[in-house]
Amino acid sequence: MKKRIWKEILWAGTTAIGSALFALGFAMFLIPNDINTGGISGLAMILRELLGFGSIGTLTLLMNIPLFLIGGLKIGKRFFAGSLIGMVVSSVLMDLFALIPFATPEPLIGGLYGGVLCGAGLGMVFMAGASTGGSDILVRLLKKKYRNLPIGSISIMFDAMVVLLTGLVFRDISKALYSGVVVFVCGQVIDAVVYRFDYSRVALIISKEHEKIAKAISDQLDRGATYLHGSGSYTHQNIEVVLAVVRKGQLAELKELVMDIDENAFVIVQEAHQVLGDGFAHYSPDSL
Secondary structure, X not given: OHHHHHHHHHHHHHHHHHHHHHHHHHHHHHHHHOOOOOHHHHHHHHHHHHHOOOOHHHHHHHHHHHHHHHHHHHHOHXXXXXXXXXXXXXXXXXXXXXXXXXXXXXXXXXHHHHHHHHHHHHHHXXXXXXXXXXXXXXXXXXXXXXXXXXXXXXXXXXXXXXXHHHHHHXXXXXXXXXXXXXXXXXXXXXXXXXXXHHOEEEEEEEOOOHHHHHHHHHHHOOOOEEEEEEEOOOOOOEEEEEEEEEEHHHHHHHHHHHHHHOOOOEEEXXXXXXXXXXXXXOOOOOOO
16 A cells, blocks of 8 residues: 555656656746747747736646646546646746746757756656646547547647747747757657667567577576568578567677677667567556
């Protein structure tokens, strides 16, 4: 029971801290330079410029309310609760951080630091299986209804539209250009936080010593191996291809292991962003 309670506290804490980092980067580095990250927060920045009054945090909160009402528990109870925490924390802290006197850096430096902080914060939130609301809820709803829809492309198009609107509303094309850089940096940092620390590698190994290699992978790396039946296009001979998935840190050992057994082995290595199963991550219905 205690373990479950601590797990829930860690989950809520990770979501809140990530949301706070996002709010810090957005309020301290991006808002003062009129630089956008896309999403609902970005739309709130544009709306405030058009209205001439209001705070971005409050506008973000108000714009999120109908999305939460529409989405409701359709997006999953845990995702809903986590996103509610993320939305409230980021919106409130965004306005509080904006009150802190801070020497605004020039746009490029501000954009880079803001992008890194926002990306790190959102990465933590996504790792917890939550979001800061806004367009993430729309993506989740679309993904549930239209499984074959290119959700990633739609999300990028939405952010691109917000970035372009930034240049038009602020009447400064440089704002849109800086915003584009920030969106890219933010995306790279999100990937680094969510995937990079747990990247795996998929190896396809073609060798006459496939049995020895598969056994060595099991004994030395404590990883499973699978035989794929193939045929050479030139020789027309049947061959066994060894498929193995290892942690990033085990890749060098895997290659050395294969070469020690068969220096003529043909090895293909690919990145794997998500590996679910024994020895790796476990599936969660709340993860995107």
